[in-house]
Amino acid sequence: MPHDAEREAPIASEESPLLGDAVESNTADDVPVAQELPTAKLVAVLLSVWIGVFLSSLDTTVISTLLAPISSEFNSFASLSWITTAYLIAQAALQPLFGKLTDIYGRRGGLLACNTLFAVGTLLCGFARDEYGMIAGRILAGAGGGGMTAISSIVATDLVPLRRRGVVQGGGNLAYGTGAALGGLYGGIVNDTIGWRWAFILQIPIIVVSSIFVFLYVNIPIKKIEGPRHKRVDYLGALNLVMFLMLFLLALNTGGTLVPWTHPLVLIALSLSVVFLAGFIYTEKFIAKEPVIPLKSLQDRTVLASCLTMLFMVMSVYCVYFFIPIYSMLRGASATAAGVNLMPFSVGISIGSLGAGLIMNRTGRYYRLGLASMFVFNLGTGLFCTFTLHTPRWPQMLYLLFFGMGYGATLTVGLLSLIAAVKHSEQATTTSSSYLFRATGGTIGAAVGSAVFQTSLRTHLLKQLGDGEEAGEVIRRVLQDFGEVAKLVQPWKGEVTDAYMSALRMVFTVGFALGTLGLLTIAAMRENKLHKTLDRR
Known part of the structure; x- marks a missing residue:
């Protein structure tokens, strides 16, 4: 398959045309454009990168069922949260760099490097002797996993015209959603x-297979520039960006959970993150010849609107999503049943993403579809606010389906609108920018949701139970351990349950407000043409 009889050109250089074919035309900015592939070869390329997307997503959630046994072996319960946090911070901090680096060194080289990082990090986790080795492995795996996810989207954009790009995005989202859904179950069984x-x-073994497929099939032309490639890398901008994101996300992931928001670690990290952000903006605007993220693209109304929509929507998702299982368990469901109750959300993502892609492929338009997608998303989020302790199960499933459909469709519309608004030469870095806003939104949303829940819960517990000595002991127990709620006797249990329900409703309300901001920003987009050819002619 990688060597057709009539195409025996070697696949060793990504500066050569794709799979030995001549590059038939260039875009106006003189960047080589890959020729469209036959369906069989396109499927082979996409499957090779989607394996990495699946593993990256699986590795994000597999840790959920492994934290307890890992803590038991290492006798270090206090460091558990860092095992999860390290992966997410590394993933978010390095994703924005991959677009520009693969413009310079090639998509295949970038994917192979990320696959290697992921494999080394995962092996370190498997053979870790203590929690520090585990955290180091999670950092490397997060960096590689984030790169595999971002580059896979860039590769799909390289090979599929915008008109059909949404359909392909549905396949990528399916791989990601499947990995996320199976991670906890896989970890528990193993x-x-x-x-x-x-x-x-x-x-x-799976990442090795993915690497072999990437080497054989991913061969996308890049722009030839005279001189050493390493001189094209914006090292100062990259350093400032990574430091900003790492410090900012570190503060958000630790403040209010591991340490108080007033802790010196949080305050210093936030202060330094502002310094590095200013340094990044200055570097990209006045110093860098090839910026990591072209800030001028954010001056485009559609690009900015799309990025902000991603930010607010993902904030809303992460603010709400992790509290749906708590709602289910508050009503008496087991942890397993609470996880199963989330399935309509995953199904909705696949339906929404693929459906949006098919609609855009047929109509060539996305503006009204984007508004409708965000409306459906907000419909689901808003209906969560109506939950009570006696809401039947079928409305819960339906609202989660709306929630997932709107999310999946908006992700697809947002990505395509963003790519359609920029030149071909900027589509890789702009795609990485969208992942920057998504990753940052997820971290902020999780922090906001946790802060709102904890503050509201404490307030309602004091209101329901009062400030007596026995009430104080009950409040202390249920704030530290959710499992204590089921052990309470009446009337304490009923009052605590009502307080939890009030706190959950407050979280859902904040999530709805964030989604409403996303609806406002997506309305600011313009309609750009979704071309039927890769050269956009």
């Missing part, structure tokens, strides 16, 4: 049968 370490080790 831990219960052969031990938690194998949950990491068994991923290695």
Whole structure:
């Protein structure tokens, strides 16, 4: 398959045309454009990168069912949250860099480097001797996993015309959603049968297969520039961006959870992040010849509107999503049943993403579709605010389906509107910018949701139970451990349950407000043409 009889050109250089074919035309900015591939070859390329997307997503959620056995082996419960946080921070901080780096060194080289990082990090986790080795492995795996996810989207944009790009995005979202849905289940089964370490080790053969496929099939032309490639890298801008994101996300992930918001770690990290952000903006605007993120693209109304929509919508998702299982368990569901109750959300993402892609492929338009997608998303989020302790199950499933459909459709519309608004030469870096806003939105949303829930819960507990000595002990117990709610006797249990429900409703209300901001920003987009050809002619 990688070598057709009539196409025997070597695949060793990404500066050569794609799979040996001549580059038939260039865009107006003189960047080589890959020729459209036959369906079989296109599927092979996309599957090779989607394997990485699946593993990256799986590795994000697999840790949820492995934290307890890992803490038992290392006798270090206090460092558990860092195992999760390290992966997310590394993933978010490095994703924005991959677009520009793959413009310079090629998509295949970038994917192979990310696959290697992911494999090394995952192996470190599997053979870690202590929590520090585990955290180091999660950092490397997060960096590689974030790169695989971002570059896969860029590769799809390179090979598929914008008119059909949304359909392909549905496939990528399906791979991501499947990995996220199976991660916890996979980790639990492997831990219960052969031990938690194998949950990491068994991923290695799959990433090796993915790397082989990437080497054979991903061969996309890049622009030839005279001189050493390393001189094109914006090192100062990259350093400032990574430091800003790492410090900012570190503060958000630790403040209010691991340490108080007034802790010196949080305050210093936030202050330094502002310094590095200012340094990044100055570098990109006045110093860098090839910026990591072209700030001038954010001056385009559609690009800015799309990025802000991603920011607010993902903030809303992460603010709300993790509290849906708490709502289910508050009503008496087991942890497993609460996880199963989330399935309509995953199904909705696939339906919404693929459906939006098919509509854009047929109509060539996205503006009204984007408004409708955000409306459906907000419909689901707003209906969460109507939840009570006696809401039947079928409305819960329906609201989650709306929530997922709107989310998946808006992700697809937002990405395509953003790419359609920029030149071909900027589509990789602009795609990475969207992942920057998404990753940052997720971290902010999770922090906001947690802060709102904890503050509201404490307020309602004091209101419901009063400030007596026995009430104070009950409040302390239920704030530290959700499992204590089920152990309470009446009337304490009823009052605590009502307080929890009030706090959850406040979180859902904040999520709805964030989604409303996303609806306002998506309305500011302009309609750009979705071309039927890769050269956009």
